[in-house]
Amino acid sequence: MQSSLWTDKFFPSSFEEFIGNTEIVDFVKKWSSAWNSGEKQKPLLFHGHSGAGKTCLAILTAQLNGWDLFELNASDFRTKDIIEKVAGSASQFSSFSGKRRLVLIDEVDGIQGRSDSGGGAALVKIMKEARQPIILTANDLYPQGSLRNTFAALRASSETLQFKKINYLSIAKRLRELLGTGQIVYDEDAVKELAKDSGGDFRAALLDTQSLAVSKSISIDSVASLGFREREEDIFKTMGKIFRAKTFKEAREARFKSDLDAGMLSKWFEENIPIEFSEQEDIARAFDMLSRADRFEGRIFRKQYYGLRRYSSELSTTGVSLSRSREYAGWSRYQFPGILRKLSSNMSKRHFKQAIAKKIGKKTHSSSRTVISEDLVFFKMLFKDKEKAVQLAAAFSLDEKEVAFLMGSKPETKKVQKTVEQARQLIADQIAAKRKPLAAVEESSLTDFEKQSIEIVKEDAESKNGEKDENIGSEEQKNQTTLF
Secondary structure (H helix, E strand, C coil): CCCCCHHHHCCCCCHHHCCCCHHHHHHHHHHHHHHHCCCCCCCEEEEECCCCCHHHHHHHHHHHHCCEEEEEEHHHCCCHHHHHHHHHHHHHCCCCCCCCEEEEEECHHHCCCCCCCCHHHHHHHHHHHCCCCEEEEECCCCCCHHHHHHHHHHHHCCEEEEECCCCHHHHHHHHHHHHHCCCCEECHHHHHHHHHHCCCCHHHHHHHHHHHHHHCEECHHHHHHHCCCCCCCCHHHHHHHHHCCCCHHHHHHHHHCCCCCHHHHHHHHHHHHHHHCCCHHHHHHHHHHHHHHHHHHHHHHHHCCHHHHHHHHHHHHHHHHCCCCCCCCCCCCCCCCHHHHHHHHCHHHHHHHHHHHHHHHHHHCCCHHHHHHHHHHHHHHHCCCHHHHHHHHHHHCCCHHHHHHHHCCCCCCHHHHHHHHHHHHHHHHHHHCCCCCHHHCCHHHCCHHHHHHHHHHHHHHHHHHHHHHHHHHHHHHHHHHHHC
């Protein structure tokens, strides 16, 4: 029974064999029937818990309706041109056999980051103009950052269906049915424990069961040997569970299930304590817990003894949770940590500062950190003096943007352009003062800025010589005309 993965071997052959989320299954049946009747429907956007059957239901829908399946993963098709060329044509025309085609775009939250060149907008356009059924899948329907606007448009252009975690009793029932087909001896409680440990992920439960079925027997001890399958949970759900935990154990388990470390969780708590707690005394006690955790982190940094981390982790999360004097009801709108948002927005500026600091530090034999924290403010004062600005720009080989930053101006202003021009001339003069021809100076010993400065000075000199030759030629021609 181990010749293939059980996820493939026991793939459902009907909608009745698909477990969990029965309301979504019924909706998809009506949706596919409408397409078969020639009625165009909005694309479907499946979202929710991993392993709940989003991709499985999409593939099953194509199989049961006799549609050809065109499947692609959005993380591999991020640019506008590729999405329009591949997914666009597939959504407009039937297959070569004349059958209707289902376009499945899996993990649509993969369309993100710097490599996304208009991919999101192209996908929305395709969804609106599609003549074939489209199903998209995603784990998170409300992502932050660069995907926020894209997903707002995707939600508006589709029917959104949320897949919930599958009940462990349904998972256990299906596992027993599958184990019965392979003459495998199993303990009823062991199968139930497998289902519970899956965390609502049927795919994970099925793969775990297959790994144990090798011995033809599944017992409580063999299930225990797998260990508990901890799931990464949405940060907002994690925050809610920890904030409202009634016991130490409950808060701790919620923290262990999070994919964020204690340091990051601490920043989330710091931002959201005033949002969750309304009593001033509770807020004060919660921040006192964070303060104590921070003192432990300081000791860890100074002594490099990471055994103290268990105290700071508990204080900054579980300690904050249990510092409240009463239960808080209602829904809290948790906020993204402000400090992280500021750091993200200032990232390019910090990198720019580091680039300048490296140039200055190379000449002053200082670290970039020292230059940024101690020296930059003095260099900004020095750059207010025109002569010193030229000398320093030449000494550190600074370009227009870097000079503009230190002068508190813009690169295109006259004073910045003049300073850079004079700095380049100064570099060229200093090299020429070595009493060697410019061609004799080894290029390997020059910086890119110095090479560029020499080329500019050369071009200026050739231009002036050319103008001089033209003037001499015109004078000679004028004299000859006068003689005749």
